[in-house]
Amino acid sequence: MGDPRAADTRSLLEEINERYLPNSVLACASPDNTEAIQAVPLLADRPLKDDKATAYVCENFTCRAPVNTPEELGRLL
Template sequence: LGHLTGADTASLLEVINRRYLPNSVLARADPADSLAVQTAQTVQAVPLLADRPLKDGKATAYVCQNFTCLAPVNTAEELERLL
């Protein structure tokens, strides 16, 4: 989650895009777009976005595997360690 044009979002996406991650899903939303995050229709269509707040008001990555998510991170270095 993060503002689509934000530098913090770009740094997280850069980490993800540098890796080959087969069988992975990337769900992305801008919290400023309340329709994308908060509507029941979107949560129903993309349940990965439900109850996923920003950490410290910054772009945040949630890494999940086997129906369990690790603690959210919001720096490129933290995300690199998780992947």
């Protein structure tokens, strides 16, 4: 969750896109884009952590604690 144009969001997206993750889903939207959040249930109830771009890694309907840095995200992937 974060503004796709912001540097912190792009750094999280780059961490994901550097990997081969078959059978995975990536959803990204600005927290103020209510239309996208309503249209994509995966984005619901995913607030920013510490007002920074935030990644949620979920599997089998369970999400791990949200992270804000590419390093933290890399460890979860």
